Amino acid sequence: MTHPHDHDHGPHDHAHPHHHEPEPVAGSWRDPDDDHPLSIARRRFLAGMGAAAGAAALSGALPAVPAAAGERPPAPANPWGGRYRWFAGDHHIHTKYSPDAQYEVATQVAKAREYGLDWVVITDHGGVAHQKFSIDQVAPDIEAARLAYRDMLVYQGLEWNIPGAEHATVFLPPGRDTVEILRAFEAGYDGGVLSTPVSAGGRGLIARSTSADGEPYALEALRYLDRQVRSGRTEIALMLANHPARRGVDSPHELRGWRDAAPGVAVGMEGAPGHQAAGIPGASGGARGYYESSPGQDSFPGYAPTESENPYRTYGGFDWMTAKVGGVWDSLLAEGLPWWITSTSDSHQVYLDTHTPGTQDHASTGSRGAPVDTGVPRPYGDYWPGYYSSTLVGARSRSYVDIMRGLQAGAAVAVHGGLIEGLDLRVRAREDGDTRGVTVGGRTYVRRGGDVQVEIWIDLARRPNHGGAVPRLAKVDLIAGPVTGAAGDRDTMSAPGTRVVRTFEPARGAHGRVRFSHTFTDVEGPFYLRVRGSDGNRLTGAGDPVMDVPADADPWADLWFYANPVFVDVR
Amino acid sequence: MVLRQPCLRGRPLSTGQGHWIGAAPSPEFAGGTAAHADAACLAALDGAGLAAELVCTHTDRAARVAALTLSARLAEPPDDRHLADLARRLGGAAVRPGAAEAASGAASGAEAAARAAASARAGEDGRCVRFPGQDALTGVVAAGRIAAESAIDRVAGVGVAVHPDALVDTRDFLRPVFRGGALVLLVEPAAGGLLRPAEIEHPHACCGGH
Incomplete structure (x- = not known):
């Protein structure tokens, strides 16, 4: 397999602080x-x-x-240079309609707005009580929040127990049939409902929510959503796998299976889980992301921890599947599969908030009831939506469907702690090929043997984040690997050809917008590339993120962003 | 770095010795956390009058739905009555490999039980719930002491070297695993410069409506 050559440039290539106002970042991929x-x-x-x-x-x-x-x-996907804007959002938020959470929908939406988000998805846990009792309560609360916060997009979603696997966000744009689709989906395909005995209100069809006999139901569930789109009942429906490596139950073949079953629906996973406050020293005593588990009965054996790595932990706050160069995520990308990553809050209970859950019995009512203010700050493990984690999505307009289309197209960047304010990536053929080029999540082409130019403009942080400091971007990695086609083994979990091609360091004191570029010369075969960046506080000798230490992981002192990839075809 | 101090232990690898049995509980036997299932398994062994000095859990993946199985090393050969009692307590099967007549319970369970015993005896697989020396390893102890004073053959760090003087916060819960013929305790960095086991007793319960 050929790999593109790297080519260094002269001083021209270094970061240039630019002193103009950041513009709306370019790159409309919308036909x-x-x-x-x-x-x-x-x-x-x-x-x-x-x-x-x-x-x-x-x-x-x-x-x-x-x-x-x-x-x-x-034609190239996500062409560069059109008009679009970034919309910050969070697709993983809980309310009092989850048995382990506590807030009103209105509170979560108000906080998200306060912390700069444009869109949110309400995702309470699926299950018998949620399906029977919560849906009908959360739907009007969401309607009310849309009316109260007209500049916020509030999606109704579900945190689906994927049969045979972990949790996932499933959501739809508002529409006449949205609630009924979600209700039928949950009744038919939630792992909690399927594994609960009939005597307890479930369907008793699978052994456990995570056991492998659930896997066919997961595929059927995604095909069901796909059919709702095809039949016109909803314009779009998306599924994103949440905290994929936390318990080792999302095997590589399941990720591939979901994506292949409904490629327009199953589009990606959390690159970074929520619960980012859980590892703060002196807080919950837990691990960052609550990633503190170890292999269980339904875990994929290939994820067993070893002396070199522990897939059950976060690395720099990101899930191991995403954080490891040449790991699970890259193994999918190296097949040429569009599979995108995001960053969410998974907000259940917020660090140092004084509330506790209401006293209502969730199992029989579908709600915890109004939260109780104890006046005492609690060492919870989560942040409010937008406070720490955000997913920036490029969309043509601030509309429910356009933002979902942006996510579906991979025009998304996962950012922690406001490390960057914007990213404009342009990947194009220098001469022979797609000379306009494409941006994040896109697909472009070059003539065999031609050169591919990568330009990265980054809007550096100008304001303090909620940790109280203006984050400083210390380095940006350009990662690339050959696209080698479908993996013979569906449980493939590595991409040996993928590596950090180049690391850029913004000049000290750089502010505003910085630019980096790199050219892949004599490109002989298809490849993909992606970009990540770090505040440089916690790096391995190889410049990779460090495994987070339980109860000793200050999330503000270890910031990263990850952008979705661009695929380059050779013609 | 891998810590290996066999000379201090003064005895050979623990696996091959003794009399091994295997067991396969019914799927309904123990739900909840791994620690909860551990306690139920130990209670069944003890209740059946089997003096097990080393007990492992396994995941048997022969069937579509992965199943919990057990292995145990006994100081004395078990008699069939005790095995039958164990099978009854587990709602499943209990076997003494190599002695087909000593199997109690359903045939498929007996096969899974035999696989568990064989893999633990070979030191290839097994998550060790009880082992010689376990009771003395509480609180914070030096890694060297763990290898020297218990059946654990070595303490291995995830991404870090483990010096014999390195302190391990056991949190009174150790679940070493058999790997390549050795009983290995995997540890990782913890707060305060300590190490802690990669498996802890009470990981944050992930919640859902199930």
Whole structure:
């Protein structure tokens, strides 16, 4: 397998602080014709073609022509240079309708707004009581929050117990059938409902929520959502796997299976879990992200901890699947699979908040009731939505569907602690090929043997974050690896060809916007690249994130961002 | 770095000795946390009158749904009556490998039970719930002492070297695992410059409606 050569440039290549106001970051990947009925019909047609349609066809921005054999290859996805804006959001938030959480919907939405988010997804835990009692209570609360906070987009979602695996966010844009789709989905396919005995109100069809006999139900569940989109009951539906490595129960073949079952629905996973305050010294005593588990009965044996790594821990606050260069995430990308990462709060109970859950019995009412203010700060492990974690999504407009399409297209960057304010990535053929290029989550092409230029503009943090300091970006890694096609073994969990190609360091004192560039020369084979950055406080000798230490992980002193990849085809 | 101090222990690798049995509880036997299941398994062994000095849990993946199985090393050969009692307490099967006539319980369970015993005896697999020397390893102890004074063969760090003087906060809960013929306690950095076991007794309970 060929790997693109790296090519160093002269001083021109170093960071240039630019002193203009950060502009809306460029790169609209939206085909303006995309909303035309014909385009929509074509999109559904292409989605139905599965893998044969090519990865770009499935990433939300569809080519004008199918990429079937003998036809023209797909147009670039997520083209650079259009008009779009970043919208910060959080797809993983709990309320009093979860048995282990406590806040009103309105409180979570108000806090999210206060901390700078544009969109949120309410995701209470699925299960018998939630399906029977909570849905009908949370739906009007969400409606009320939309009215009270008109500049916020509040999605109704679910934290789905994926049968056979971990949890996942499932959400839809508001629509006539949204609640009914979610209700039917949860009744039919939630791992909690499926594993609860009939005598206790469940369906008694699988041994445990996480046991492997649930795996076919997960695939059927995603196909169900896909059918709701195809039939026009909802314009879009998305699923993102939450805290994927926490208990080792999301095996690599399950990730691949979900994505392949419904590529327009199952689009990614949390690159960083929530609960980022859980490892603060003197707080909950837990590990960052509450990643403190060890292998259990339903864990994938390949994730067993070793002397070199513990997949059950976070690394620099990020899930091991994402944090490890050449790890699980890269193994999917190296197949050419669009699989995106995000960052969320998983907010249940907020660090140093004084409330405790209400006294209502969740099992019989679907709600904890109003939280109780004890006046005493509690060492909880979570942050308010937007306080620490955010997922920046590029979208053409601030609309429910457009933001979901942005996520579906991988136009997303996961950021901790406000480390950066914006990222503009442009990847293009220098001469022969797609010279306009594409941005985050995109797909471009170059003529065989040609050069591919990568330009990275980053808007540095200007304001203190909620940890009280203005974060300083110390380094940016450009990571790349060859695209080697479908893995023979569906449990493949490494991408040996993927590595850090280049590390950039912003000049000390740089502010405003900085630019880095790199050129891959003589590109002979398809590859992908991605970008991550760090405050540089906690690095291994190789410049990678360090495994977080339980009860000794100050999240503000170890900040990272991760951008979604760009795929480069060779023609 | 791997700590290895066999000379201090003054005895050979613990696995091959003694009389091994295997058991396969029914799926309904013990739910909840791993620690909860551990306690239930030990209670069943003790209640059946089997003096087990080393007990492991295993995950048997022969069937679609992974199942908990047990292995135990006894000082004395078990008699069939005790094995039958154990099988009854577990709602499953209990076997003495190599003695087919000593199997109690369903055939599929007996096969899973035999696999557990065989893998632990070979030192290939098993999460050790009880082992010689365990009771003395409470609080904070030096890594060297763990290897020297218990059946644990070595203390291995995740991403860090473990010096014999390094302090391990046992949190009174040690679950070493058999790997490559050795009983290994995997530890990782903890607050205050200590090490702690990679498996802890009460990880944050992940919640859901199930």
